[in-house]
Amino acid sequence: MNSRLVVTFTTLIVFLIAALAVPLGLAYASHRTNRLLLDRRADATRFAELADQAAREADYSGLTAEITRYADLYGAAVRVRDRDGAVRVTAGRFDADDRDATRLAMSGRTTEDLPMMTPFGPASVLLAEPAGRDAQLSGVVLLQAPTDQARQDVWLVWGALAVGALIALTYSTLVARQLARWILRPVAELDRTTQAIAQGRLDARAHPGAGPSELRRLEERFNAMADAVAGAMERQRAFVADASHELRTPLTVLGLRLENLEPHLRAEGTAEHAEAMAELDRLALLVADLLALARVEAGADVEGKVVELEPRLATWREVYAAKGVLLVTDISERAVIPEAAARIADIALDNAQKFVPEGGTVTVTLADGVLRVTDDGPGLSEEERAEALGRFWRSGAHANVPGSGLGLAIAAELARACGATLRLLPADPHGLIVELRLPAP
Template sequence: MNSRLVVTFTTLIIFVITAMAVPLGLAYASHRTNRLLLDRRADATRFAELADQAARDDDHTSLIAEITRYADLYGAAVRVRDRDGSVVVTAGRFDAEDEEEAVRLAMSGRTTEDLPTISPFGPSRVLLAEPAGRDAQLSGVVLLEASADQARLDVTLVWGALAVGALIALGYSVLAARRLARWILRPVTELDRTTRAIAEGHLDARAHPGVGPTELQRLEERFNAMADAVSGAMERQRAFVADASHELRTPLTVLGLRLENLEPHLRQEGTVEFEEAMGELDRLALLVEDLLALARVEAGAAKEKETELGPRLAVWREVYAAKGVTLHIDIPEMSVVPEAAARVADIALDNAQKFVPADGTVTATFRDGVLRVADDGPGLDEEERAEALGRFWRSGAHANVPGSGLGLAIAAELAKSCGATLSLLPATPHGLVVELRLAQP
């Protein structure tokens, strides 16, 4: 947008400069042409008087001497014709092609009123015609062809000065346009930076108003107010979830103990219901733990700490051995990752050991900043993979498997907290791949 504003401003400036410089250049060219006409017409008028006097006296000696000296001095050409059109005197070389037309006009008593406008591109010479004599008593015509080189040079210098001035003005104007565009768009740039930071998880990012149009400054202030309100609402929501989850842990623990204390007093036929109640209580406790973990992740509790990945995942070997599932860990030694990434790996391995049947295989690898946990279990179809990262989502086929439906949602928040990207991919020939791409330093 900055470039478009600069182009728009520059285009308008070009129009303004052109609208000023072109008329000035044309006005000077017209002025210089008129000055040349007046200067040479005065000479032509003097020669016309001399020609008329020579015709009366029938003596052209003085006229010849005058026009010859003039032609040598100014590099011009002068020709005198009588009233019959015959050439009487000539000094200098004539190159004019429209001489006959000029003679015809002069014979009608009309003097040259205008010349072609002088420009750097021409004409190189101009022709003037002046009748000799008065009114009906014309004795002839004086033709004066003069060089326009000096006039063309003057026009060229003025046009060049105007062009240089226009370029300088354009250069300064473009610089001013760039500064003006930056000033106008500074609040927009600031808002773009702030929204990008918020989208990346930095909810405390705010715009810094103070420069730019008043309307956009007000927009920044209102955006900050909106961001404060949204951030406050999210913080209160997180605090509520964390507090509720924390407060529920104690009564759930007490309830579990009391139910266990009631077990010796149950009749035989109530054993099944008791075990189901204890299972639901365990499920509720797991849900509370997961909600508390999710609230802590969203609050940024696991951002800075790092851990060694290999030993962290090695503890899962016993769990998998007890389930009859093979676990392959292919992780280079001294592979250090953020704590959040290690927790994502724990969640992926925990899910895999739930869904992979006995004699199945799970492989954990870490290469070039990409952590992959692949299994050969039943996996998920494309639609399920697209929804699996949502909160409380569970596949219909996994209804009897213990869990809260928050594991992958917590993994997604953990990935976001460390700047990583979490993806669910299909394994070949079947199964699921949990892929975590860490941000490159």
């Protein structure tokens, strides 16, 4: 946007400078052309008077000497024709076509205008002046004058205007850049702030400073909105954390009491008691996961330390061996990853051991900063993978599998907290890949 504003401002400035410089340059060229016309017409008028006198006296010697000196001095060419069109006197190199000018002068009219002088031409101009008065015309004086000095003057003025316009454009562009930066400073500040919030820094705020008052007010209102949203989220997290924490003790007590009731149950109540204990375990797992999610969202359980991955996988090998599932690892013995990434691996391995049937295989790899947990279980469809990272999501085909539906949601929050990217991909020919792309160190 900054570049577009600078281009817009610069374009307007170019039009403004052109609107000032071009008419000024044309006005000077017209003025210099008129000056040349007046100067040379005065000379032509003087020669016309001398030609008229020479025609009456039938002596052109004085006129010849006069126009010869003039042609030598100014580099011009002068030709005098009588009333019949015959050339009486000529001096200098006269190469212009004078037929139209001669007819104009023979009608008693003088040259009133000339082509506008520019640095590129014309190289010479032709003026015609009738000799004599009214119907008593005795001839015509034709003056072909060079325009070198006039064109040079126009060139100097146009060059000065061009240099001035270039200097003005340069300074105006610098001012336009500063103006665009000043206008967009609040926008850039809001962009940095929204990016920081999107990355999980919910305490990031814009810092109103320079810029238009309307955009500064927008920064203040954005900060107020961010405070309100962050406050609401914090209250929500606090409520979930407090409720989960407060529920743990009653659930524990309830579990103990149900266990104490078991010896006093009749045989027909044993099944109902087992179902009640299973539901209690599921509720306790849900509360524990809710508490874990709330702590992750608050950043309480996300630390910057790194851990070795191999010792954690050793524990999972025992679990997988007990279920008849093969756990294959392709990582370095000394490989270390952020603790949040290790917890994501635990969540992925816990899910895999629930869904991979006996005889299946789960593979863990770590290469080029990418951690993958691949299983050959039933996997998920494309629509299910798109929804699986949401809270409380459970596939309809896995309704009878223990779980709270919060595991992958916790993994997604952990990935966001450590700056990683979590994706669910299909395995070939079937199964699921949990891919965690770690940030560059």
